[in-house]
Amino acid sequence: MYATFFMLSHLYMCIYWHVVLQNEEDIQMSKAGRAAIGTYFKYKYLADLDLVQRTAFKWTIIRPRWYNAKAGTGKASIGRTLLKPDISREDAAHALAYLSQREDAAGLAIDIVGGVTPIEEGLDAMIKRGESEFPL
Known part of the structure; x- marks a missing residue:
């Protein structure tokens, strides 16, 4: 494991600032989120x-959108995603544990929601692209 600062947020903060809203449900969720928090x-x-x-240490940000308490599936949608489906806490933790072993993920902000792609496969593809999901 390499020394990295991981930031795991409960809600995806960039729906307030940056996300490309894909459908009416995303737009309504974004409005509700802004009004509430x-x-x-x-x-x-x-x-x-x-x-x-910051350059004094390596960092990776993982940003699950909405959590659920269901059992993990080992699958997710990773990268530029919609706001739904929500992701299990177990699957978010799975992604975080996997990323803690990937020094080549340093400097990336990675969005993650529930999906059908195996988590490691989706993260590997995201890391290979090297495209952060944060407006740098």
Whole structure:
């Protein structure tokens, strides 16, 4: 394991600032989120912005959108995603554990929701592309 700072957020803060909304359900979820916890999104975004500018240590950000308490499936949608489906806490933890072993994931912000792609396969593809899902 390499020394990395991981930031695992309960809600995806960039729906407030950055996400490309894909459908009407995403738009309505985004509006509801801003109305309910806009201050949280603002300061979560500012914290992430501060983190990505740091060079003293390696970092990786994993951003699950919405959690559920269901059993993990070992599958997810990773990269530029919709806001749904939600992801189990177990699958988010699985992704985090896998990334903790991947030094080549340093410097990436990775979005993750429930999906059909095996988690390791999706993360490997995201790391290979090297495209962060954060507005750097």
